Amino acid sequence: SYELTQPPSVSVSPGQTARITCSGDVLPNQYAYWYQQKPGQAPVVVIHQDNERPSGIPERFSGSGSGTTVTLTISGVQAEDEADYYCQSTDIIGTSVIFGGGTKLTVL
């Protein structure tokens, strides 16, 4: 089965840049999505199709990828960005959904 691997935690100070990585063999061939999840809330997509930002998502959120790794970058982190972040992709034929294990972003 396919897996997506994320670091369990990332910590940054306000105003700094946070980078959260997601690695998996499917990523060169399938789109990646990033979700933000705050306590007690449903996930919210912050990046579509590797690097597209949905309407309403602040410009400080961006996505990029290289080979088997994709990266969510949050520039000028704000206290409100403290949350769990999940990457998501699909299996090699594009049907089954795969989630990463999640990364807890702490704003110091």
Next chain:
Amino acid sequence: QVTLKESGPALVKPTQTLTLTCTFSGFSLSTHGMRLSWIRQPPGKALEWLSHIYWDDDKLYTTSLETRLTISKDTSKNQVVLTMTNMDPVDTATYYCARIPDYWGQGTLVTVSS
């Protein structure tokens, strides 16, 4: 405006069958290409995809649970139903229905306990 809402029991006993309903609005599941999914999240743990159902009634299940899951739709009622048999305490989780990636329900917490 797309909305989804999960409903079902908050507490089930081990070995029982769980039935969850997703009631949605703002789109039709009979539209070509449409798909609805179920995802769960145990407390403090990661998201886990469970199942899809497609506009043409095609269905897909996560391999690890496919013998226990059944998904169905009632297009006229704008509902999707997921059943999971032989529930166990490890199945305690918040269960979400979603039109991945953009639209998610609020989730419903299901606790499995005797």
